[in-house]
Amino acid sequence: xxxxxxxxxxxxxxxxxxxxxxxxxxxxxxxxxxxxNGTFNINRIGGQVNxxxxxxxxxxxxxxALIFLGYLIENILFAFIYMAIGVENISGIVSGSFxxxxxxxxxxxxxxxxxxxxxxxxxxGGWTSFAAALEAVIGLLSFSLATGLFYGRFTRPRKAFLYSxxxxxxxxxxxxxxxxRVAYKQNNLMLxxxxxxxxTMVVNxxxxxxxxxxxxxxxTSKVVTLPLNWNIVHIINEESPLxxxxxxxxxxxxxxxxxxxxxxSETYGQVLHSRTSYIHDEIRWGKKFKVPYSTxxxxxxxxxxEMMHEVxxxxx
Numbered sequence: 001x002x003x004x005x006x007x008x009x010x011x012x013x014x015x016x017x018x019x020x021x022x023x024x025x026x027x028x029x030x031x032x033x034x035x036x037n038g039t040f041n042i043n044r045i046g047g048q049v050n051x052x053x054x055x056x057x058x059x060x061x062x063x064x065a066l067i068f069l070g071y072l073i074e075n076i077l078f079a080f081i082y083m084a085i086g087v088e089n090i091s092g093i094v095s096g097s098f099x100x101x102x103x104x105x106x107x108x109x110x111x112x113x114x115x116x117x118x119x120x121x122x123x124x125g126g127w128t129s130f131a132a133a134l135e136a137v138i139g140l141l142s143f144s145l146a147t148g149l150f151y152g153r154f155t156r157p158r159k160a161f162l163y164s165x166x167x168x169x170x171x172x173x174x175x176x177x178x179x180x181r182v183a184y185k186q187n188n189l190m191l192x193x194x195x196x197x198x199x200t201m202v203v204n205x206x207x208x209x210x211x212x213x214x215x216x217x218x219x220t221s222k223v224v225t226l227p228l229n230w231n232i233v234h235i236i237n238e239e240s241p242l243x244x245x246x247x248x249x250x251x252x253x254x255x256x257x258x259x260x261x262x263x264x265s266e267t268y269g270q271v272l273h274s275r276t277s278y279i280h281d282e283i284r285w286g287k288k289f290k291v292p293y294s295t296x297x298x299x300x301x302x303x304x305x306e307m308m309h310e311v312x313x314x315x316x
Contacts, residue, residue, distance in 0.1 A: 033200060033211075034258055034277035036163075056152050063153065067146055074113060074142065078135050079105040082128065089128040092121040113139030160185040161261055161274035165309040169236075170288045176236040177219070180259050180278065181289055183229040183308055190226045190272075193263035197234050199241055202254040214241050216257075228293055228303050232259060251280040287311040 031041050055063060082105040087093045093104045108121040112135045123132040164181035171177070180197070184190050197216040202209055217240070219233040236242045245253070257278045265272050292307035 032256055032277060032279050034256070034275065036276055038275040052149075052152075055149050056156065060153075063149070070142065071113075074135075074138065075106055075109040078109040078113070078131065081131050082108060085125075085127045085131065089123065089125040090121055091124050109135060112136055113142070115139060157265060157268040157270060157272055158186060159272050159274045161272075162305060162308055163259065163276045164289065165282070166311065167257060167278040167283045168287045168289060168311055169283060169285045170314065172219070172233060172235060178216075178234050178236060178242060178257065178283070179289065180232045180257070181229050181308055182226075182232060182259070182261055183292075183303075183305060184226050184263075185305060186267075188265060188267035190263040191224065191266060193223050193226055193230070193261060195221055195230070195232045195259065195261045197232060198258040198260070200256045200258065201241070216240065216242070226263065228301070229308060231289065232261075247280070247283075247285055250283065255280060257283075284311050286314060288314055 033041055035041055055066070058066075079102055082090060083102060087095055087101045087105055090105070090108055093101070093108070095101060104121070111117055111121060112132050115136055123129045162183045162185045167178055167180045169176060169178055172179070178197075182195070195218060197218060199214050199216050200211055202211050204210075216234040219235055223230055234240065234242075245255070249255075258275065259277065260273070260275045262271055262273045264270070288311060290307055290310040290312050292305070292310070293301055293303040296302055
């Protein structure tokens with residue numbers, strides 16, 4: 001009997017996962033469902049984009065670049081407006097070449113939009129005063145928006161969960177098991193953590209490929225706190241969908257392991273959620289994780305987060 005047939009028979013009796021909101025339909029070539037960073041590998045067409053959320057979630061480098069780009073564009077725009085009105089309507093500017101006038105108008109705009117007003121340059125005439133007043137209002141609103149975005153980025157909860165880059169298939173209590181390691185990178189304490197592990201496979205049902213999702217029973221699904229790492233363990237026994245599945249089967253069946261963790265952050269005062277996944281080439285068979293912590297001469301425990309991903313051979 002083929003691996004697909006055996007798997008199909010076993011799947012009929014295993015506990016199904018809750019609806020993940022992901023279709024079971026499989027068509028053509030496709031990538032993993034869940035990326036390593038926890039985002040789903042789904043491109044939505046026609047969705048609504050929330051600019052605030054986009055600016056909150058974007059990378060810091062991109063965010064700073066957008067702030068400075070907006071500041072630059074605003075000043076350039078108003079510099080040309082002042083040029084159109086005439087730089088002679090700005091006291092303190094001695095008219096000269098086009099480049100000279102544009103640069104002076106730009107710096108006058110920068111002083112106006114920031115409401116600095118050094119007293120060297122000042123508007124003269126109705127149109128220049130109106131443009132300066134309009135720019136001052138736009139500047140106040142722009143900086144208020146930028147300040148709000150900065151505040152939102154600094155105060156939002158940081159999901160600093162660190163997962164091992166690989167999962168391991170290793171003996172555990174005289175049976176095989178699949179293990180994933182997770183820790184929390186920040187020094188603030190996480191409490192009341194819960195974990196779940198979900199297996200997805202692509203199986204052939206009456207000539208149609210379908211993706212099946214099944215919850216894997218964990219040796220421990222809850223921990224009170226997480227000062228060190230937590231090995232999330234699923235024992236591969238006869239009740240497990242992974243029983244009698246080998247490395248080649250794992251690839252042929254397009255197996256993917258979802259790991260979902262949530263816990264209460266003592267610092268942020270709310271529950272944080274995190275997730276990742278592992279596919280066939282991110283699983284090490286017959287390996288075990290290295291212990292990432294040790295006890296120093298002073299009696300304190302030292303936890304090396306850089307060792308979270310390291311594995312080693314099993315003792316012979």
